[in-house]
Amino acid sequence: MILRIGNASGFYGDRFDAVREMLTGGGPEGGLDVLTGDYLAELTMLILGRDLLKDPSAGYARTFLRQMEEGLGLAHDRGVRIVANAGGLNPAGLADALRTLADRLGVPARIAHVEGDRLPAGPGVLAANAYLGGAGIAACLSAGADVVVTGRVTDAALVTGPAQWFFGWGPEAYDELAGAVVAGHVLECGTQATGGNYAFFTDHDPAVLRRPGFPLAELHADGSAVITKHPGTGGVVDVGTVTAQLLYETAGARYPGPDVTARLDSVRLTQEGPDRVRIDGVRGEAPPPTLKAGLCRLGGFRNEVVFVLTGLDIEAKAELVRGQIGDALAASPPADVRWELVRTDREDAPTEETASALLRLVVRDQDPEKVGRALTGAAIELALAGDPGFHVTAPPGKGAPYGVFETAYVPAGDVPHTAVLPDGARVPVPVPPGNRELVAVPEPEPPEPLPPGPVRRAPLGRVAGARSGDKGGDANVGVWVRGDRAWRWLAHALTVERFRELLPETRDLAVTRHVLPGLRALNFTVTGLLGEGVASQARFDPQAKALGEWLRSRHVDIPEELL
Template sequence: MTEPLRIGNASGFYGDRFDAVREMLTGGPLDVLTGDYLAELTMLILGRGRLKDPRRGYASTFLRQWEENVHLARERGVRIVTNAGGLNPAGLADAVREVAQKAGLPVRVAHVEGDALPVPDGCLTANAYLGGAGIAACLRAGADIVVTGRVTDAALVTGPAAAHFGWGPDDLDALAGAVVAGHVLECGTQATGGNYAFFGEHDVRRPGFPLAEIHPDGSSVVTKHPGTGGVVDIGTVTAQLVYETVGARYAGPDVTARLDTVTLTQDGPDRVRIDGVRGEAPPATLKTGLTRLGGWRNEVVFVLTGLDVEAKARLVKDQFADALGRAGRVPAEVRWELARTDRPDAPTEETASALLRLVVRDQDAEAVGRAVSGAAVELALGSYPGFHVTAPPGKGAPYGVFEAGTVPADEVAHTAVLPDGRR
């Protein structure tokens, strides 16, 4: 009987628990360790960083994790697959090689590129979501670590599984099973009790990261390392399975997974079996993501304490409108929201207070900057009784916009750059 391929996850987003890589490498046996760093917001962050330094554009946290754990990964024979390459997978691959060389370790590094698209005017980044074929090619060529740019989250699992079991593009059911397993793993501890509606039933103070035992037919068992926190049961797996999905057909570049064919079975403590998944051909298009700066925003939160909260809120709004009108710099968007966090006869000032939030947006940084912060500060001695704000108003900050689209798959040059440099 063929042993399952054990694929773990150590990151669900850029900023996830730093120690997770070490925890996963030392907590139990693994064949492959994956890390997902690329939310839509992350691409915008990396795009802004690349404007300051064209050599960057990747998730630098991963490089620090690699520096701390390269010896462990090599000692335990665990291959690493990560999309931390972001906008510069070749750059991160070079940095990974440099770390290994300094450590005196022979590490075969490969990367996947081709997801970068021509960036339209006004945008920061433009990328297609690639599948796992490039990852599989790198691993088949002997890579110890594979760095990618924008791939689908599930591709971090479909690629290693296809390479290990020899699946081709026509093995739709097996690929669909791996997509489902990858989707369960991709958000890290959300599969082990994190953000779970029934959290009170389990100890989720520090949930362990998940792993999947993938079988040759694409079926899998989702579990976690022994002794780690959280829980893996049908409820936690179901909650993650339906996360960010719409309808029965979960389309991706490798396969369209039929979520209405998934069968979940409790297979023992902290073990959920996934099988029965059927696959259909992938669409002829790839999802694309564009990011751009949408403009500038600022925020002020006024604290309204005690009686007459509604009247105090009206006074602040009227005073603010007058101040902005006098300054001649009214932002394009002005939004107020009153949160009645106060309660009658409250025993403390905090529980007797409501929050009045002002959010302004504009294409002009000046319109949401000093004009707004100055108007807020100048009310300090001339507004409602007990006037104060939660924090000193600032000068405003840029905000980002993400736009999804599609592009014909045959127009994207999905490229695996192998350890020996062949493309």
């Protein structure tokens, strides 16, 4: 038996037509058994929390409901089950809305949902949610659900749940569940597995990557899988695109989840054919006794102004503006004031834009007045009193609230994981019978280094790919190479110390290196780089999406044989 499971959404706001494309793109012989959609990121939970404050019937991804206007009928006609975490903070509300939609369309869809992830929220907390596993989804599907919507589950649970239902795996089928977790992690971000955000994109025809198709997995009963996509769609699936996604927002060899802890150091990737990558060998262990939980709260208010500095004396102009704004705010300064000068200017520039640099000011405070009128007034009053050529990229606004994401851990047994079946029956989902405390895997012995030879100064990215992302206030950067000799060099060359040298922003932060020889990869975790998380927008690149590309652009001494 093979479970063909696809993905049609990697985030809230992803390609709207992807549901239709995935339901119709496989043809009569290559259709899907299950179509999933991932709509929940850390920032999304904050957005949904604010929606719920305004409207108690809201709190779910409305885009998904609009997609189901067409998707419900298409899925019913093709016998495809739909599983999505679009329920957000109100999966019961989304399930009710789907039933109303199905009645209006005349589609006999059986709707179920999973709840219990919402935790008691303390003062100032908009949303507190535990990350549930796939067992509740499996229970809904086993009861005949055509559509299952959930609140906060792990991204991989959208695959482990259908797999448990389809293959009948028990909670201690650790290797099989771990294989499904790895496949689910590859699928969860949609087109990032098919050539999107891919470091080596220049290896491929630009036309192929213009509109990547969404990925699907052919999952087998032993937990192995083949990652592919519908025939005729854009993009590419190869060992590199799958490796990149496996490293995205992960860390060490043990990848913990509520269903199982997957051993990423056991993963084997094989190019089976064009746009077909086999994943096998994945080993699993009992899950940890606790569940990760995400807490979203309002952190205060923020505002920003970007001053444009043009032509000569850029540094002096920046110093003048900083001093003038500082004087204006001195009587009641915001709690947090950050300046950043971005030297986008060029000498003897042929256009005014390329002659200009950007001076960015970000302020934060609990008092909206301190980031509102006080700042906007100070900036506007410099229009005729500031540096020569004074102007800003946009008129200063009044400021806006910002959010903070925090991670906590709760005992799995304290979370009332519940499957609400199509007939309304509420079924408690038991905690997995076994658990294992999470401990780091010791770093394996490094490969034999390359023998000494001539080197050339060149960007790291000439031989290494990278993908980076965020987990709360931390950033992760996965770096991999495509050959054994390149791995023998990278494993010794890119130490934590060298990483810090190449990315000076990380010098004063805790950096942890994880070694994954089977993927020829290093995964770095940078603690605290993103402050209080993406919603706080503490950094120019608040989700660290381009941190890996910055690393690839830095110059290092590379053996000439690798170039």
